[in-house]
Structures are given as C-alpha cells and as structure tokens.
Amino acid sequence: MRTPKQVISAWVDAMNVHDADAAAALYDEDAVNIQIAIGTPVEGKSAIHRDFVNFFRSTPDTYTHIENLFEDGEWAILEWSGGGTFIGDGTELGTVDKKYTLRGCGFFHVIDEKIRFQRGYWDKLTWFKQVGRTID
Incomplete structure (x- = not known):
C-alpha cells in the first residue's frame, strides 16, 4: 500500500510527464481541489482531469520540483518550485x-x-506579472 508521500511523489511524476490521465487517476471520484489563488474549487475526478488537460495544453513544458515533501498520517505536504512557458488557450492576447x-x-x-x-x-500576482496579464 502506497503512503501519502508516495502518492504525491507519483503525482509530481505525472505532472512532469504531462500525463493528465495518470495525474487524475490518483484522485478519489469525489475529490476536491482548491487552489487558493484561483478561488473556485474543482470538484470531482472528471473535473480535475479536465483541469489537468487544460493546464498541460496551456503550459506544455510545465515542470515541478520537490523542495520538501512531508507526511503526517493521512496528509502529505509538498513544497514545490516549478514553471514553464504559458501559451494560453488561444484566446489570451499578449500572453503567448x-x-x-x-x-x-x-x-x-x-x-x-x-x-x-x-x-x-501560490502567488497569482507573481504569475500574472510574468505572463503579462493584469488582475481585474
């Protein structure tokens, strides 16, 4: 049986090979993902899968490095650094x-x-400044 730390290591591996199917397979059917900078929770495995597909499409060379990975009971805590090239979804102007x-x-x-x-x-303002977007 994989520990929470091992599951999150597999999650980082899926992110780094841009595999939406493998990443989504690590989630429960009723999982909830809240990215505080975005605000709106993504609910359910299929919605999380779509979110990964869109993310990998908009940033095809994304990468994630593990800075620290901790485990406490049923919880894993990941400190990460990463990046990529944001190409957007074709509707953004000035962010390609x-x-x-x-x-x-x-x-x-x-x-x-x-x-x-x-x-x-993660810091939305830092990301927006780097990709040339403004916060409304």
Whole structure:
C-alpha cells in the first residue's frame, strides 16, 4: 500500500510527464481541489482531469520540483518550485510564449491511496506579472 508521500511523489511524476490521465487517476471520484489563488474549487475526478488537460495544453513544458515533501498520517505536504512557458488557450492576447517560475505548497489528504482533498498556495500576482496579464 502506497503512503501519502508516495502518492504525491507519483503525482509530481505525472505532472512532469504531462500525463493528465495518470495525474487524475490518483484522485478519489469525489475529490476536491482548491487552489487558493484561483478561488473556485474543482470538484470531482472528471473535473480535475479536465483541469489537468487544460493546464498541460496551456503550459506544455510545465515542470515541478520537490523542495520538501512531508507526511503526517493521512496528509502529505509538498513544497514545490516549478514553471514553464504559458501559451494560453488561444484566446489570451499578449500572453503567448511567456516563461514563468513559481514556488508554492500543497496540502493533500490521501485516503486508501487516493487524493480526497487538495489545497494549494501560490502567488497569482507573481504569475500574472510574468505572463503579462493584469488582475481585474
């Protein structure tokens, strides 16, 4: 049986090979992913899968490095650094081919080898400045 730390290591591996199917397979059917900078929770495995597909499409060279990975019972805590080249979805103006780097952290509640809950923290303003977007 994989520990929460091992599940999140597999999650990072899926992110780094841009595999939406493998990443989504690590989530429970009723999982919830809240990225604080975005605000709106993504609920359910299929919605999380769509979110990964869109993310990998908009940033095809994304990468994630593990800075620290901790485990406490059913929880894994990931401090990460990463980045890529944001190409958008074809509707953004002035944001095509913009490289960015970020640091952040994520908290993952893992039960029976599946992510049931995820909360991530990263700085939206830093990302927006790097890709040439403005906050409304």
